[in-house]
Amino acid sequence: MTQAQHDQxxxxxxxxxxxxxxxxxxxxxxxxxxxxLPSIRQLSEQLTVSxxxxxxxxxxxxxxxxxxxxxxxxxxxxxxGRSAPLTMQAPGFVDLLTLSRTILQQxxxxxxxPTGSAHPNTQFPAITSLYAEIGRHSRYQTHLPSxxxxxxxxxxxxxxxxxxxxxLDISTSPDDILIxxxxxxxxxxxxxxxTQPGDTVIVDSPCYFGNLLLLESLGLKVVExxxxxxxxxxxxxxxxxxxxxxxxxxLINPSFNNPTGAVMPRGERERFLSITAGIPVxxxxxxxxxxxxxxxxxxxxxxxxxxxxxxxxLSKTLDSRLRIGWMLAGQYQPLIEKRLLAxxxxxxxxxxxxxxxxxxxxxxxxxxxKVRRYYQRNxxxxxxxxxxxxxxxPWMAGxxxxxxxxxSFLCWLTLPxxxxxxxxxxxxxxxxxxLLPGNMFxxxxxxxxCLRLSYAAFEDNSHWNSGVKKLxxxxxxxxxxxxxxxx
Numbered sequence: 001m002t003q004a005q006h007d008q009x010x011x012x013x014x015x016x017x018x019x020x021x022x023x024x025x026x027x028x029x030x031x032x033x034x035x036x037l038p039s040i041r042q043l044s045e046q047l048t049v050s051x052x053x054x055x056x057x058x059x060x061x062x063x064x065x066x067x068x069x070x071x072x073x074x075x076x077x078x079x080x081g082r083s084a085p086l087t088m089q090a091p092g093f094v095d096l097l098t099l100s101r102t103i104l105q106q107x108x109x110x111x112x113x114p115t116g117s118a119h120p121n122t123q124f125p126a127i128t129s130l131y132a133e134i135g136r137h138s139r140y141q142t143h144l145p146s147x148x149x150x151x152x153x154x155x156x157x158x159x160x161x162x163x164x165x166x167x168l169d170i171s172t173s174p175d176d177i178l179i180x181x182x183x184x185x186x187x188x189x190x191x192x193x194x195t196q197p198g199d200t201v202i203v204d205s206p207c208y209f210g211n212l213l214l215l216e217s218l219g220l221k222v223v224e225x226x227x228x229x230x231x232x233x234x235x236x237x238x239x240x241x242x243x244x245x246x247x248x249x250x251l252i253n254p255s256f257n258n259p260t261g262a263v264m265p266r267g268e269r270e271r272f273l274s275i276t277a278g279i280p281v282x283x284x285x286x287x288x289x290x291x292x293x294x295x296x297x298x299x300x301x302x303x304x305x306x307x308x309x310x311x312x313x314l315s316k317t318l319d320s321r322l323r324i325g326w327m328l329a330g331q332y333q334p335l336i337e338k339r340l341l342a343x344x345x346x347x348x349x350x351x352x353x354x355x356x357x358x359x360x361x362x363x364x365x366x367x368x369x370k371v372r373r374y375y376q377r378n379x380x381x382x383x384x385x386x387x388x389x390x391x392x393x394p395w396m397a398g399x400x401x402x403x404x405x406x407x408s409f410l411c412w413l414t415l416p417x418x419x420x421x422x423x424x425x426x427x428x429x430x431x432x433x434x435l436l437p438g439n440m441f442x443x444x445x446x447x448x449x450c451l452r453l454s455y456a457a458f459e460d461n462s463h464w465n466s467g468v469k470k471l472x473x474x475x476x477x478x479x480x481x482x483x484x485x486x487x
Contacts, residue, residue: 201221273303400415421448
């Protein structure tokens with residue numbers, strides 16, 4: 001079970017264990033009023049109980065008026081035990097560089113269990129074909145005169161990305177697309193055009209540390225809007241922030257948020273655009289093409305004011321070493337194209353032409369379908385191994401929650417608030433396990449009790465299985481004294 005259930009008395013009906021687990025999640029704010037609960041099948045798999053057990057638990061909670069059934073939509077929460085207080089931190093500068101540098105300077109090693117990495121698995125036939133194409137283009141370009149590839153980038157690549165955008169239900173033309181050095185450069189260019197040092201930018205919280213570092217480097221202030229690990233940015237808090245402070249831009253990751261995996265529902269996306277009318281929005285969608293099912297439309301597609309700047313890349317679907325990204329900048333395209341030209345006078349000729357040729361083969365679409373299934377299977381296997389290992393320690397009952405998204409290859413582990421994920425990071429690293437502590441994803445240390453874990457490279461072998469057990473042991477040994485001190 002995703003929480004430690006196996007240590008409960010055997011005489012207790014299993015459906016009551018499920019009820020207590022759901023109540024605990026509501027108490028901790030994992031599920032809040034209006035949230036959709038997992039389907040009967042999903043919860044059955046998560047908690048390793050029968051579907052009939054889940055049905056009985058849902059029926060009991062419905063009778064107690066805690067949840068309600070919606071036709072063809074499953075169950076939703078009516079009341080929740082805890083909601084985030086409506087208090088906001090004033091805009092403040094980011095100070096994350098020292099911590100990030102300490103953690104990110106660790107050299108990759110084949111012996112290190114890579115649960116802290118947000119790099120994709122590259123052990124697929126399409127990646128081999130891609131690098132063969134890069135090799136061919138490398139040999140071909142030795143016969144061409146040296147030259148800069150100016151913005152907006154390789155024409156053939158932009159034509160291929162029109163099709164990639166269509167798979168995401170985004171209609172574009174090649175002229176709408178600007179090629180960037182990964183999505184990160186696109187976000188950086190957008191921030192440079194939209195803001196001045198000292199301006200305030202709103203972000204979802206927790207927020208990808210790379211974006212926080214960008215804001216720090218540009219001297220921008222940040223307002224962190226609390227986000228639900230399933231549905232994303234809390235729009236009540238967003239409205240409150242907009243009423244209090246002038247905001248130059250909003251940077252949001254609404255599809256398979258890094259680190260939580262949250263996906264903002266379509267209705268919430270439409271409400272978000274209504275609430276933020278007139279404010280430029282930067283949409284980070286690097287995990288958007290890794291959904292296990294159909295995801296809501298991009299904010300860019302729903303925007304009727306031409307104010308959403310869309311940023312994406314091939315870093316999470318193919319290989320982060322490619323550094324091939326693109327952006328759809330709408331009304332800001334002339335300014336950003338000018339900034340791109342001034343920033344680096346050109347881009348990666350070889351990589352762009354080779355990736356364009358690779359996309360023409362049609363292998364990328366096949367690859368996407370394969371990696372989505374692969375990551376979904378990995379999620380199921382990794383979460384079962386980790387939860388089973390944690391559940392073997394009786395005191396871990398009710399002390400953690402593993403948020404499992406409907407896409408990407410990352411998950412978010414929440415521990416008691418007294419936990420210190422940086423200390424766990426150091427202990428895990430000494431044991432040959434990489435992970436990312438939660439205080440990398442915020443400015444106020446509010447996620448120190450959380451961990452971001454990756455299952456991209458998970459394999460069902462002795463190396464991984466022993467590593468996951470060791471990770472669970474480290475977590476359990478870290479939590480036990482915290483529990484003892486509160487009793």
